[in-house]
Amino acid sequence: MTKAKSLVRRQQEAAALKEVVLQRAMVIYVEELAKPNGDGSRECCQRATDEFIRSMGVEVKLNHATLINRLKGGLSIAEAHTKAKLIKPHVARKIIEHVKELALRGWPINFQRLRDIIDTFLRSTLGDEFKGVGHNHVYRFVEEHHTELKAYWTRSLESNRGQAVNPATNKAWFDLLIETAERLNIAPECTAGTDEAGFNSALIQRAKAIGVTGRKTLYQRNDGPRENITVIATIFADGTSLAPTVIFKGDGFQVQWAENNSMKATIGHSHKGWTDGEIGVDWIKDFDEKTRERAAGRPRLLLVDGHNSHYTEAFLAYARAHDIHVLCYPAHTTHVYQGLDVVVFAKLKTYWNEAKVAMKVRVTKRNFIECLAVAWERAMTPANIKAAFRKTGVYPRDPSVIKDADLAPSRATTTKAAFTVEPPEPVRILTSFFRDVLRRQELATELPQQPSGEQPTDGDVDMDSSADTAAATESARLMKAQLLHSSVGWLVDGAPISSVHQLPAFALSPLLALPIEPLAPFTPQTENESRLHAALLQWMSIAHIQAEERENERITLVLQSDYVDRVRSQLIDKENKKTSTRQKLVGDGLPRLLTDDAFFARVQEHEKRMAEDAAGKESRKLGAEGYKAAKVEWEYQSRKRREQNDAIKAEYAGKLAEWKTQCEQRKRDGDRSRASAIPKPLRGPLVAAIPKPKLKDFAPKAGEDQVNDDVDSDEEMEEAGGEGGDDDEGSDEE
Numbered sequence: 001m002t003k004a005k006s007l008v009r010r011q012q013e014a015a016a017l018k019e020v021v022l023q024r025a026m027v028i029y030v031e032e033l034a035k036p037n038g039d040g041s042r043e044c045c046q047r048a049t050d051e052f053i054r055s056m057g058v059e060v061k062l063n064h065a066t067l068i069n070r071l072k073g074g075l076s077i078a079e080a081h082t083k084a085k086l087i088k089p090h091v092a093r094k095i096i097e098h099v100k101e102l103a104l105r106g107w108p109i110n111f112q113r114l115r116d117i118i119d120t121f122l123r124s125t126l127g128d129e130f131k132g133v134g135h136n137h138v139y140r141f142v143e144e145h146h147t148e149l150k151a152y153w154t155r156s157l158e159s160n161r162g163q164a165v166n167p168a169t170n171k172a173w174f175d176l177l178i179e180t181a182e183r184l185n186i187a188p189e190c191t192a193g194t195d196e197a198g199f200n201s202a203l204i205q206r207a208k209a210i211g212v213t214g215r216k217t218l219y220q221r222n223d224g225p226r227e228n229i230t231v232i233a234t235i236f237a238d239g240t241s242l243a244p245t246v247i248f249k250g251d252g253f254q255v256q257w258a259e260n261n262s263m264k265a266t267i268g269h270s271h272k273g274w275t276d277g278e279i280g281v282d283w284i285k286d287f288d289e290k291t292r293e294r295a296a297g298r299p300r301l302l303l304v305d306g307h308n309s310h311y312t313e314a315f316l317a318y319a320r321a322h323d324i325h326v327l328c329y330p331a332h333t334t335h336v337y338q339g340l341d342v343v344v345f346a347k348l349k350t351y352w353n354e355a356k357v358a359m360k361v362r363v364t365k366r367n368f369i370e371c372l373a374v375a376w377e378r379a380m381t382p383a384n385i386k387a388a389f390r391k392t393g394v395y396p397r398d399p400s401v402i403k404d405a406d407l408a409p410s411r412a413t414t415t416k417a418a419f420t421v422e423p424p425e426p427v428r429i430l431t432s433f434f435r436d437v438l439r440r441q442e443l444a445t446e447l448p449q450q451p452s453g454e455q456p457t458d459g460d461v462d463m464d465s466s467a468d469t470a471a472a473t474e475s476a477r478l479m480k481a482q483l484l485h486s487s488v489g490w491l492v493d494g495a496p497i498s499s500v501h502q503l504p505a506f507a508l509s510p511l512l513a514l515p516i517e518p519l520a521p522f523t524p525q526t527e528n529e530s531r532l533h534a535a536l537l538q539w540m541s542i543a544h545i546q547a548e549e550r551e552n553e554r555i556t557l558v559l560q561s562d563y564v565d566r567v568r569s570q571l572i573d574k575e576n577k578k579t580s581t582r583q584k585l586v587g588d589g590l591p592r593l594l595t596d597d598a599f600f601a602r603v604q605e606h607e608k609r610m611a612e613d614a615a616g617k618e619s620r621k622l623g624a625e626g627y628k629a630a631k632v633e634w635e636y637q638s639r640k641r642r643e644q645n646d647a648i649k650a651e652y653a654g655k656l657a658e659w660k661t662q663c664e665q666r667k668r669d670g671d672r673s674r675a676s677a678i679p680k681p682l683r684g685p686l687v688a689a690i691p692k693p694k695l696k697d698f699a700p701k702a703g704e705d706q707v708n709d710d711v712d713s714d715e716e717m718e719e720a721g722g723e724g725g726d727d728d729e730g731s732d733e734e
Contacts, residue, residue, distance in 0.1 A: 239382030249273030339388025
């Protein structure tokens with residue numbers, strides 16, 4: 001069903017048809033004027049209308065006064081509107097190209113953004129007193145250029161996916177795919193693609209339903225737990241498929257999951273309902289068993305994504321031993337290269353939701369496979385499967401199926417990214433020259449200097465030794481020195497550019513409006529007046545051309561400023577993201593043959609290193625647990641020691657008080673002799689402090705797993721539940 005056209009679109013089409021009929025009427029009227037008794041303007045309009053009705057079947061009414069006015073040099077309504085527009089056609093063309101390029105790069109602009117761009121340009125030409133275009137101006141702008149622009153509802157595309165599908169990755173993928181398939185002579189029935197899809201039985205797809213009049217929202221309740229169920233699908237280039245593998249969430253297998261398993265799906269389980277390395281190994285064994293007969297001794301090609309379950313040592317070792325060649329897509333590109341994502345899974349999810357509704361009961365683990373079987377039969381047709389391989393260029397092998405529009409979102413992040421509006425050629429030449437000179441200076445500082453007195457050989461003499469190039473290099477050096485002390489010195493200082501760097505805002509004075517036809521009614525009377533009139537007309541023509549060029553320059557500045565703002569916002573987002581320091585085997589994003597000897601050796605080395613890291617982590621964990629137990633014991637012994645010392649101190653305090661009392665009594669009695677002096681009591685020895693345990697004493701020994709005590713001790717103590725030093729270990733002296 002065709003969408004109804006808007007009122008503006010219908011008016012535009014009606015005006016275009018009327019202009020065609022009017023042009024025909026003008027031709028007829030000019031011919032009739034040459035005749036002695038030709039028809040008048042009304043008859044000519046009627047003849048043109050009748051001809052159009054006979055040819056197109058549409059009646060277009062003309063006014064004879066409009067016909068005469070146009071022959072006298074009058075403007076059509078479209079021409080008059082164009083002449084009165086603030087946005088001239090050459091400016092509109094640059095805006096359209098900017099909008100189209102941003103949309104292809106994955107940065108589509110909305111109506112408000114478009115309005116801001118137009119307002120910024122008009123203020124730069126008309127002055128700051130310009131209040132801005134009307135609310136509906138941008139909508140009319142899009143309608144006017146409906147052959148090139150259209151409003152869409154956007155779909156989210158992750159930045160890493162937009163950057164991953166670029167020309168270099170695309171070429172690397174198809175080169176590797178074609179080379180591997182031709183070298184191994186892979187048949188269509190031995191070319192397989194596999195992927196996982198998540199299903200949630202509790203979620204219900206948004207759908208139209210009937211409710212009470214007057215309400216804005218109609219809610220639909222979801223019953224049951226939201227548990228993820230993973231379905232692994234495998235398809236072949238000849239249009240066939242394997243029964244799926246279903247991974248339920250659970251720590252043990254339940255017999256009821258296998259009830260009504262009409263499509264003989266393989267059933268597994270994991271703690272979270274996702275695939276892991278152990279399930280991956282079981283799956284590749286199941287794949288080998290189910291495809292061994294169709295392969296009949298021939299090599300098999302398996303296309304997978306970069307999930308870590310696809311490149312464990314056990315997975316790849318089994319594949320290599322059974323002539324299964326595993327080819328990995330480039331990272332974050334499955335939305336373009338993986339046929340299941342491109343064609344099949346969307347249909348499968350749609351049919352799955354329809355099957356859930358048709359079952360009229362809540363879908364649980366017990367009847368999940370029964371519901372999936374209905375959708376699976378409808379989605380996994382030979383036509384859909386072949387379309388999945390064809391649309392991704394896997395079979396028939398055709399790199400041209402990936403269009404430029406698929407690669408466009410990566411343009412802004414390639415090594416040769418450019419503005420959406422190309423600057424003038426002189427600017428490009430000077431920019432390239434300046435960059436080239438800077439690069440040569442950097443290389444010159446890195447090369448070893450020739451010994452003094454040594455003359456360069458003939459082979460060392462090139463264009464760089466010429467006087468012109470030397471002078472240009474010196475000019476560029478001076479230019480760089482001046483720029484380093486300016487507000488844009490960060491462009492040439494060699495340091496990485498960050499989001500804090502910002503170009504200075506440009507300030508442009510308004511353009512002066514030129515008169516349109518100031519000399520049209522003037523008729524020169526003398527030869528000098530004729531010469532002056534011709535010179536003024538020539539000057540007016542040049543001035544209008546220059547005004548159009550200035551407008552082009554200003555809209556280019558506005559559009560490039562808009563582009564820089566977009567790029568800067570993307571840079572801020574990237575800087576705010578936490579980068580992972582974890583080492584990845586497929587972290588460069590390029591495609592690779594996982595069963596290749598070199599990659600398999602890397603996998604073995606990686607898993608060995610991971611095992612050593614795990615052993616070291618376990619050793620540190622045991623050390624932290626030992627440290628925790630030792631600290632608990634130390635705290636207990638410390639409390640016991642403090643209690644013993646407190647008792648000794650209390651006993652001493654009592655004896656000391658008694659001694660002081662006796663001494664005071666002797667003073668009152670007047671006894672001052674030394675012979676009768678009472679000896680001062682002495683405090684007994686205190687229990688010595690127990691050395692506090694240290695984390696380094698429980699860490700693995702050197703050679704097993706070296707631990708940096710200064711870095712790890714606080715973190716390990718927090719994990720072990722420690723609180724730091726003992727603050728009550730004061731002096732035992734009174």
